[in-house]
Amino acid sequence: MIEVKNVRKSFDRLEVLKGVSLSVNDGEIVSIVGPSGAGKSTLLQIMGSLDRPDMGEVCFNGSSIFKLSANEMAKFRNRNIGFVFQFHRLLPEFSLLENVAIPAMIAGESRREAMAKAEKLLKYLGLENRLEHRPAQLSGGECQRGAVARSLINNPEVVLADEPSGSLDTTNRQELHKLFFDLRRDMNQTFVIVTHDESLAEAADRVIHLRDGQIEKITKSNND
Numbered sequence: 001m002i003e004v005k006n007v008r009k010s011f012d013r014l015e016v017l018k019g020v021s022l023s024v025n026d027g028e029i030v031s032i033v034g035p036s037g038a039g040k041s042t043l044l045q046i047m048g049s050l051d052r053p054d055m056g057e058v059c060f061n062g063s064s065i066f067k068l069s070a071n072e073m074a075k076f077r078n079r080n081i082g083f084v085f086q087f088h089r090l091l092p093e094f095s096l097l098e099n100v101a102i103p104a105m106i107a108g109e110s111r112r113e114a115m116a117k118a119e120k121l122l123k124y125l126g127l128e129n130r131l132e133h134r135p136a137q138l139s140g141g142e143c144q145r146g147a148v149a150r151s152l153i154n155n156p157e158v159v160l161a162d163e164p165s166g167s168l169d170t171t172n173r174q175e176l177h178k179l180f181f182d183l184r185r186d187m188n189q190t191f192v193i194v195t196h197d198e199s200l201a202e203a204a205d206r207v208i209h210l211r212d213g214q215i216e217k218i219t220k221s222n223n224d
Helices: 041-045 069-082 097-108 111-124 140-151 172-186 198-203
Strands: 001-011 014-022 029-033 057-058 080-085 158-162 191-194 206-211 214-220
Touching: 001 041, 014 041, 014 057, 014 214, 029 069, 029 172, 029 198, 029 214, 041 158, 080 140, 097 111, 097 140, 111 140, 140 158, 140 172, 172 191, 172 198, 198 206
Parallel strands: 029 191, 029 206, 080 158, 158 191
Antiparallel strands: 001 014, 001 057, 206 214
């Protein structure tokens, strides 16, 4: 489904990615691990078309995304890629329900359709009693589950998560990790997750180990 081909990226004179190639299959959960500065977040941003590589390409179902115009790429990203970050990035002036619905409205759905889809997702995630709460009225775990719902609203090909549980306590971290696998089971959702959390990384189908901008090794999960 996703192919990263010989991606290189530098910032000034610092080469952050040095010819990275990998693939992600439909319905797979892949984790990316490595020390700080290994290039993990940069790789994820390029996979999500938030940044461009200096060399190489990223293909979704055989099509190179960086051949699209800026406008086409924004539409592609909105419809095909969900993002979850370490901090939820919910807009403080909107309710949880509105936050989740916004990407669907940007994609052209009516407010009624978008809100109905958002409510269904939030109920699935156990947040049916928090729909009208604003982010400041929610716990960290609730905000992050809301961010997951927002990432799913347009039925994306893949969800890219950058340290999604990094700001959570142990209980909320475990619940969020379980949620990813529940979503794969129930919706065949594909995830690529940058993480320092060993338990999450080891539970993934495959672990991409990055070091100094290159893939050091790829390991497969022993969990069946």
